[in-house]
Amino acid sequence: MSENLTTERPTFVTHLECSLTGERRPADRLAGLSSAGKPLLVRYDLDALARRLTKDDLEARPQDIWRYREFLPVRSCGDIVSLGEIRTPIITAPRTAARIGAGELLVKDEGRLPTGSFKARGLAVAVSMAKAFSVQRIAIPSAGNAGVALAAYCARAGIEAYVFYADDPPRNAASDLTVCEIPLFGAHGYAVNGVITQINPLIEEARERMGWFNMATLKEPYRIEGKKTIGLELAEQFEWDLPEVIFYPTGGGTGLIAMWKAFEELEQIGWIGPKRPRLIAVQSQTCAPIVRAFHEGAEFAAPWEDGYTAIPGVRVPATVGDFLILAALRQSRGNAIAIDETAVEAARAEMAASDGIHLCPEGAALLVACKQALNDGIVGKDERILLFNSASGLKSPPAFRKERVDLAGPNPFLGS
Secondary structure, eight states, X not given: OOHHHHSOOOOOEEEEEETTTOOEEESSSOOOSOTTSSOEEEEEOHHHHHHHOOHHHHHTSOSBGGGGGGGXXXXXXXXXXXXXXXXXXXXXXXXXXXXXXXXXXXXXXXXGSGGGBTHHHHHHHHHHHHHHTTOOEEEEEESSHHHHHHHHHHHHHTOEEEEEEEEETTTEEXXXXXXXXXXXXXXXXXXXXXOHHHHHHHHHHHHHHHTOEEOXXXXXXXXXXXXXXXXXXHHHHTTTOOOSEEEEEOSSOHHHHXXXXXXXXXXXXXSSOSOOOEEEEEEETTBOHHHHHXXXXXXXXXXXXXXXXXXXXXXXXXXXXXHHHHHHHHHTTOEEEEEOGGGHHHHHHHHHHHHSOOOOHHHHHHHHHHHHHHHHTSSOTTSEEEEEEOBOGXXXXXXXOOOOOOTTSOOTTSOO
């Protein structure tokens, strides 16, 4: 077992803070949204953290997300709920880079995490905190992967899980290959004939009667902290010199918000300077509330009407963290791109055949957006570009036609 899971380490959480108003709340209490109805952020005594932890300390630890314990809210080893959250690799894609006219093209493959997606990061920490607070039942609305991760971590923690996933074919149905794992992990899974934003009211209406804690995206403070390990891990992998551009599939936006928070905390303790990657949010043209708001100069994103898309991870017509996503994009001098999702499957095939990397639909959407950004001059041809493959491509297998050989017939490779 990793020593990160068994060695008690100091924690530095001071309080929770409303991301909009700055209102403070005590730490170490079960919490949802702030009184303003906005996400709460975990705050730390970063000066004390900097005095107790060094980069060399991190280097000597096992390579999993729990090596960042000082940056996380889980106080006790006994509350950690882990399924083996490894450091995910960054893979070069030189042939694809040459094909699309990029300089250095890199893919961070989050499909190597437990349950096959980056949702494991946020749910590992959020469920650990739920365990610390003696939560007995958790409910979540999901496009698929978050629900599977919740089911798995709740099974590990002995917490009852209820997962409600969008199932409104043909454009808004969660993959059966993904959601079949929900009951496998012992959770209660329910298909709902609507988009993800229509599911949360169903949960809230029955929350008190069912005794649920609602772990919807950004509606509690700890999934952000788990996802924050993406930013911490990136900085460490790049030897504290971050890439110029990061493309990120954007639905609820937890990852973008968390990554930006990680970079801010790292600068405050002196581990990185003010240089930041330009963050580029990627959505589908058929569901692009963040892209529209970004280009309109809006602080908040209006809900997208009829927000359907075949790309599961960006199938979010509205998010409570919209203003945080938009702020991160603008502060990073980044951008927001809506892609034609009919190009996604071709992009998956292109990178797989060129560089042996099997992208999920969300990851392939980033490749489509990257091509567009290079053509439009948004990204320079000499910049280091990082794409996040947010889940295993095996969760969304592409259609294909079997080529057959008949053993009863002549060998077709010997010629006529």
